[in-house]
Amino acid sequence: MLFPSWAFLLFLAVLVPVYYLVPKRIQWIVLLLANGVFVCFAGLLGAVFMAVTIVTVYAASRGIDTLFISQRDTLAAMKATHTKEERKKERLRFEKKRRGILVACLVVNFGILFALKYGAMLGRLSAGLFGTKAFGQDLALTMGISFYTFSTVGYLLDVYRETIPAEKNPLKLALFTSFFPLLVQGPITRFETAGKALTEPHTFSGERFLSASLRIAWGYWKKLIVADRLLVAVRALCAKPDVYRGDFILVEMLLYAACLYADFTGGIDITIGVGEMLGVPIEENFNRPYFSKSISEYWRRWHITLGEWFKRYVYYPLSVSKPMRALSKGTRRFGVGVSRRVPVYLATLLVWALTGAWHGSNLTFLVWGLLNGAVILLSEELKPLYARFHARFPRLTESAFYRGFTVIRTVLLLSSLRILDCYGTVKDAFSSFFSMFTTWNWGAVFRGGVQSLGLSYFDYAVAFSGVLAMFALSMVQRSGAIRPRILKRGTVFSVCVLLVLIGTILIFGRYGFGFDASQFIYNRF
Amino acid sequence: MKRKLLIIGGVLLACIVCFGALWAVSRLCAPKYHDTLIDGHLTGEYYRETTDHDVLFIGDCEVFEHFSPVTLYNEYGITSYIRGGAQQLVWQSYYLLEDALLTETPKVVVYNVLALKYGEPQSEAYNRLNLDGMRWGSAKIGAIRASMTEGEDFMSYVFPLLRYHDRIASLTAEDFTYWFSDGDPVSFKGYVMHTGVDPATETPTETYEKKLPESSILWLERMAALCEAHGVSLVLIKSPSIYPLWHPEWDAEIAAFAKSHGLRYDNMIAENDAIGIDMQTDTYDQGQHLNVFGAEKLSRYFGAVLRDEFGLADHRGEAAYDADYAALTARYEIGKHE
Numbered sequence: 001m002l003f004p005s006w007a008f009l010l011f012l013a014v015l016v017p018v019y020y021l022v023p024k025r026i027q028w029i030v031l032l033l034a035n036g037v038f039v040c041f042a043g044l045l046g047a048v049f050m051a052v053t054i055v056t057v058y059a060a061s062r063g064i065d066t067l068f069i070s071q072r073d074t075l076a077a078m079k080a081t082h083t084k085e086e087r088k089k090e091r092l093r094f095e096k097k098r099r100g101i102l103v104a105c106l107v108v109n110f111g112i113l114f115a116l117k118y119g120a121m122l123g124r125l126s127a128g129l130f131g132t133k134a135f136g137q138d139l140a141l142t143m144g145i146s147f148y149t150f151s152t153v154g155y156l157l158d159v160y161r162e163t164i165p166a167e168k169n170p171l172k173l174a175l176f177t178s179f180f181p182l183l184v185q186g187p188i189t190r191f192e193t194a195g196k197a198l199t200e201p202h203t204f205s206g207e208r209f210l211s212a213s214l215r216i217a218w219g220y221w222k223k224l225i226v227a228d229r230l231l232v233a234v235r236a237l238c239a240k241p242d243v244y245r246g247d248f249i250l251v252e253m254l255l256y257a258a259c260l261y262a263d264f265t266g267g268i269d270i271t272i273g274v275g276e277m278l279g280v281p282i283e284e285n286f287n288r289p290y291f292s293k294s295i296s297e298y299w300r301r302w303h304i305t306l307g308e309w310f311k312r313y314v315y316y317p318l319s320v321s322k323p324m325r326a327l328s329k330g331t332r333r334f335g336v337g338v339s340r341r342v343p344v345y346l347a348t349l350l351v352w353a354l355t356g357a358w359h360g361s362n363l364t365f366l367v368w369g370l371l372n373g374a375v376i377l378l379s380e381e382l383k384p385l386y387a388r389f390h391a392r393f394p395r396l397t398e399s400a401f402y403r404g405f406t407v408i409r410t411v412l413l414l415s416s417l418r419i420l421d422c423y424g425t426v427k428d429a430f431s432s433f434f435s436m437f438t439t440w441n442w443g444a445v446f447r448g449g450v451q452s453l454g455l456s457y458f459d460y461a462v463a464f465s466g467v468l469a470m471f472a473l474s475m476v477q478r479s480g481a482i483r484p485r486i487l488k489r490g491t492v493f494s495v496c497v498l499l500v501l502i503g504t505i506l507i508f509g510r511y512g513f514g515f516d517a518s519q520f521i522y523n524r525f
Numbered sequence: 526m527k528r529k530l531l532i533i534g535g536v537l538l539a540c541i542v543c544f545g546a547l548w549a550v551s552r553l554c555a556p557k558y559h560d561t562l563i564d565g566h567l568t569g570e571y572y573r574e575t576t577d578h579d580v581l582f583i584g585d586c587e588v589f590e591h592f593s594p595v596t597l598y599n600e601y602g603i604t605s606y607i608r609g610g611a612q613q614l615v616w617q618s619y620y621l622l623e624d625a626l627l628t629e630t631p632k633v634v635v636y637n638v639l640a641l642k643y644g645e646p647q648s649e650a651y652n653r654l655n656l657d658g659m660r661w662g663s664a665k666i667g668a669i670r671a672s673m674t675e676g677e678d679f680m681s682y683v684f685p686l687l688r689y690h691d692r693i694a695s696l697t698a699e700d701f702t703y704w705f706s707d708g709d710p711v712s713f714k715g716y717v718m719h720t721g722v723d724p725a726t727e728t729p730t731e732t733y734e735k736k737l738p739e740s741s742i743l744w745l746e747r748m749a750a751l752c753e754a755h756g757v758s759l760v761l762i763k764s765p766s767i768y769p770l771w772h773p774e775w776d777a778e779i780a781a782f783a784k785s786h787g788l789r790y791d792n793m794i795a796e797n798d799a800i801g802i803d804m805q806t807d808t809y810d811q812g813q814h815l816n817v818f819g820a821e822k823l824s825r826y827f828g829a830v831l832r833d834e835f836g837l838a839d840h841r842g843e844a845a846y847d848a849d850y851a852a853l854t855a856r857y858e859i860g861k862h863e
Binding site: 006456458459490491492495496499500502503506507508509510511512513514515 | 532535536539540543546547550554649676677678680681686687688690691693694
C-alpha cells in the first residue's frame with residue numbers, strides 16, 4: 001500500500017474514526033490490527049519476517065531482563081556468604097549469558113536483513129566466480145525491514161544496557177515494530193518514546209487533526225508535485241551515463257538533490273502527520289539540512305534518526321571498546337595525536353561503511369559511505385586551518401556572503417558524493433562526475449538537452465516553483481515551526497491553507513493513469 | 526456559540542469555493558472531443574435526444590460510421606439512433622443498451638458483432654472515449670467496472686480531474702470554447718460522417734484465435750436476455766468492411782449462437798454486391814470503414830430489411846419527427862457537401 005494511493009487514503013479514512021470511536025483502552029489493539037492489515041497488504045513474506053523479528057526480540061529482551069533480575073537476586077543473596085571475587089565471577093557468568101542471547105538475536109535479525117539486502121548480490125557473485133546458478137534473485141527487500149529491524153534492535157540494545165525495562169506484553173512490542181507509518185521509510189524510532197505513546201489512550205482533538213492534515217498534505221505536495229516530477233529527469237540522466245556527461249552531470253546533481261529532499265522529507269512529513277493524527281509523536285528526521293555549513297553538520301540534520309542510531313549503538317560503544325582502547329595504547333609510540341586519532345578514524349570509517357551498506361548492496365553505496373567518512377575526517381583535520389582563516393578574516397567569515405558560500409559548498413559537495421547513488425557502478429559514477437571538468441557542453445544542455453529528459457518546460461516551471469516554495473518555507477522555518485503560526489491564525493485560515501495544498505496537488509501533482517505510482521526513494525533502502 | 530457558527534460558516538464557504546474552483550478546473554482539463562477526436566462526444570450526445578427511436582444501433586465504429594439514421598428516416602420513415610463508440614467493447618455496448626432502455630423501448634436493437642473478438646479490456650483511452658459521456662447510474666458503474674484496464678481506478682471516472690489534470694499544460698482553444706458548454710452535436714443521431722474517398726487496395730492477413738472469447742459470448746447472452754426482458758428484437762450484424770477481418774470460424778459461431786437464441790444474424794460482408802458497396806468509392810480509409818456514400822447505400826439496404834422483417838412503422842408525416850429530422854437533414858446535407 002503506497003502512501004500516494006487511494007488504498008492508503010481509504011485505509012486512513014477508515015482507521016482514524018474507528019480509532020477514536022472505540023474505547024480508549026483498546027485503541028492500541030485497533031492500531032495493531034491496522035498494522036497487520038498494512039503489513040499483509042505489502043506481502044505475506046514480509047509479515048513472516050516481521051513476525052520472526054518480533055518473536056526473537058521479545059524472547060531475547062525478556063530473557064535478558066529475567067537474567068538481570070536473577071543476577072540482582074543472586075548477588076544480593078551471595079553478598080553475606082561469598083567473597084567479592086566469587087560475586088564478580090557470578091556477575092560475569094550472567095553477563096556472558098546475556099551477551100549470548102543478545103548476539104544470537106542480533107545474528108538472526110541482521111542475518112535476515114543481510115540475506116534480503118545482499119542475497120541477490122551474493123548470488124550473482126557466486127554465479128560469476130563458480131559458474132553456479134544465480135540464487136536469491138527474487139528475494140525482494142520486504143517493506144520497511146531496514147527501518148523496523150533497526151528500531152527493534154535498538155530497543156533490544158536499550159534493554160541489554162538496562163536503559164529501559166523489557167516490555168512484558170508481546171503485542172505491545174509487535175505494535176511498536178509494525179507501526180505502519182514507519183514502515184515506508186522510517187524514521188528509526190525509539191521504544192521509550194514512540195513505543196509508549198502507541199499504547200497510551202488518545203482523545204480526538206480537532207486542532208491536532210487539522211495540524212496533522214496540514215503536515216500530511218505538505219508531504220504529498222512535495223512528493224507529487226516536485227519529487228515525482230524531477231525523478232523523471234533524474235532517471236533519464238542516470239540511465240545513459242555514456243550520453244549525459246559534462247555539464248549534464250551538474251544538472252543531474254542539483255535535480256537529484258532537490259528530488260531526494262522533496263521525496264524523503266515529503267514521505268517523513270506524511271509519516272509524522274499520520275502519527276500525529278493518531279496521537280503518536282514521531283521523531284523529526286530533518287532539520288533544514290540544506291542550510292548546513294559542513295558535511296558533518298549536514299549529517300546531523302539529514303536522516304537524523306539513522307545517524308543517531310549509528311552513533312548510539314555503534315560509534316560510541318566501538319570508540320570505547322577494549323580493542324579500540326588497546327589499539328590507541330599500542331599506537332601511542334607514534335605520538336599522542338596518532339593514538340588519539342586511530343580509534344576515532346576507525347570507528348568513523350566503520351560507521352560510514354555500515355551506513356553505506358545499510359543503503360544498499362551495491363559497491364557504490366559502500367564507496368559513498370566511506371567517502372562521506374573521509375570528508376568528515378578531513379574536515380576535522382582542517383579545523384585548525386579554518387580557525388586561523390576565521391581569525392585572520394573575521395569580517396568576511398561572519399558575513400552573509402560567506403555563510404551562503406559555505407552552504408552552497410556543502411550542497412555541492414554532498415551532491416557530488418550522491419552521484420554514487422545514481423549509477424549502478426563506481427566506474428560509471430566517477431567517470432560521469434569527472435566528465436564535468438573535461439566536457440563543456442552547456443550549449444547542448446540548453447539546446448534540447450533538458451527537453452529530452454521526459455519533462456516539458458511546464459514541468460520544469462512547476463518543479464522549480466515547488467523548489468522555490470520549499471526554499472522559502474525553510475527560510476521562514478528559521479524563526480520557528482510554520483504550522484503553529486498557521487493554526488494561530490484561526491481554523492478558517494488553516495482550512496484555506498489545507499484546501500490550497502490539496503487543490504494544487506490535484507491539479508499539478510503527478511499521479512493517476514499514465515504516471516508511475518512511484519514508491520519513495522528511501523523505501524528501497 | 527456565535528463564534529463557532531462563524532468558524533463553521535467560514536470553513537464551509539472555503540470548501541465551497543475550493544470545490545467550485547476544482548470543478549471549474551476539472552471541466553477545463555477534461556477533453557472536449559468537439560473539434561478533435563470527436564468519437565468521445567458520441568456517448569453524451571444521446572442524452573440530447575427529444576424523440577424516441579424504433580431502432581437502436583449498438584456497437585463500434587462499424588455502426589457509427591456505417592449507418593445513416595437520416596437516410597433511414599428519409600427513405601423509410603424509420604426513427605433510429607446509433608449508440609456506438611470507437612472500439613466499443615461488448616460489455617460497454619451491453620451497459621449502453623441497459624442505460625438507453627431506462628428511458629425508451631425501441632422495437633429493434635441492432636448489434637454489430639466485430640467487437641466480440643475482444644474478451645478483455647483493451648485500452649484506457651477508448652474506455653474514456655466511450656464511458657466519460659455516460660450519465661451516472663448503475664449502468665455506468667457496471668460499464669466502468671467491467672472496462673477498467675490495469676492502472677485505472679474508479680475514482681478518476683467519478684472525479685475526472687484525477688485523470689485529466691496533466692492536460693493543464695496542453696490546453697487548446699477548444700478547451701476554453703467548450704469549457705462550460707457542450708457545443709453543437711458532432712454526429713447525426715450518433716452517425717459520424719466521412720466524405721473522403723480512399724479506395725481499398727489489398728486485404729491484409731492475420732493470425733487469429735479460431736474461437737471467440739468465452740467472456741464475449743457471455744456478454745452477448747446477457748444482451749439477448751436484456752432485449753428479451755424488454756420485448757425488443759435483437760438483430761446481430763456484421764457490417765461490410767475489408768479489414769478488420771471477420772473470420773469464417775467466428776461467423777459460424779455467431780450464426781450458431783443466433784440460431785440457438787432465435788435471433789436474426791446478417792453477415793453483410795457477403796452482401797456487398799446486393800448492397801451496392803464498392804470499396805473503390807465507398808470507403809474513406811481503404812476498406813476499413815464506409816464513407817457517407819457507402820453508409821447511405823448500406824442504410825437503404827438494411828432499412829428495407831428492418832421495414833419488411835420487423836414491420837417498423839413509417840413515421841414520416843408525424844410533426845415531432847418531421848421537425849426533428851428536417852433540421853437534422855439540413856445540417857446533414859451541408860456536412861455532406863462541405
